[in-house]
Amino acid sequence: MKFTEILEDFVFLFYPNYCRGCSESLVKGEKIICTRCMLDLPKSNYHLERDNPFYLKFSGRIPVKFVMTLFKFVKQGKVQHLLHALKYKNQPEIGVQLGRVYGADLVNEKYKDQFDVIVPVPLHESKKRKRGYNQSEEFGKGLSEVLEIPCTEKFLKRTRATSTQTKKSKLNRWENVSEVFEVEQKEELKGKRILLVDDVVTTGATLEACGQKLLEAGCGDVSIACIAATQ
Ligand SMILES: [Zn+2]
Structure with a gap:
């Protein structure tokens, strides 16, 4: 047994890991979310079907290569519970783990060489400072580990903090977001195949x-991957 494994077992003994989905203890080998919850979660499997409903939602609006989401979003369900904890309960590790899970699915379906860089939807700097992390970036980090490509916030910045969007009409929302993002490092971005990632859409x-x-800034193409999308 390696020293690091002994140390891990020791830490596990005093700080038992619990599942972020059901709060049961994790067994050795499980990470962040237990196997039972993972089997329970409603995967969308959109990566298996290029013309999936989520792809069609975007394809008429902007040119996109692949559009996919890990889960279907079910209100009051486990997905909502996990996404809420990721965003508001200081549990960035949920995002990283879900990124690893989706990364593995994508690698299995030969998506590994389809992208050059992962770009998370940015938070405004002040919001990120307050939360301590960007939940979309955490998801991107997990994907990055498995797809073995970088995840970086350097290309896309949110220049203004937007007001809460829940009560606005679709048109107002578009006006609200269309002018808040700015591209940086355009030279390096040129020709790159981007995987744009977000938490819930x-x-x-x-x-x-x-x-x-x-x-507009001249990247090669854009694909989208999210943790969940509302139907
Ligand atoms: Zn669980």
């Missing part, structure tokens, strides 16, 4: 605005 206006900015 509702209207898609934010992703559309980000994708458009990246395309």
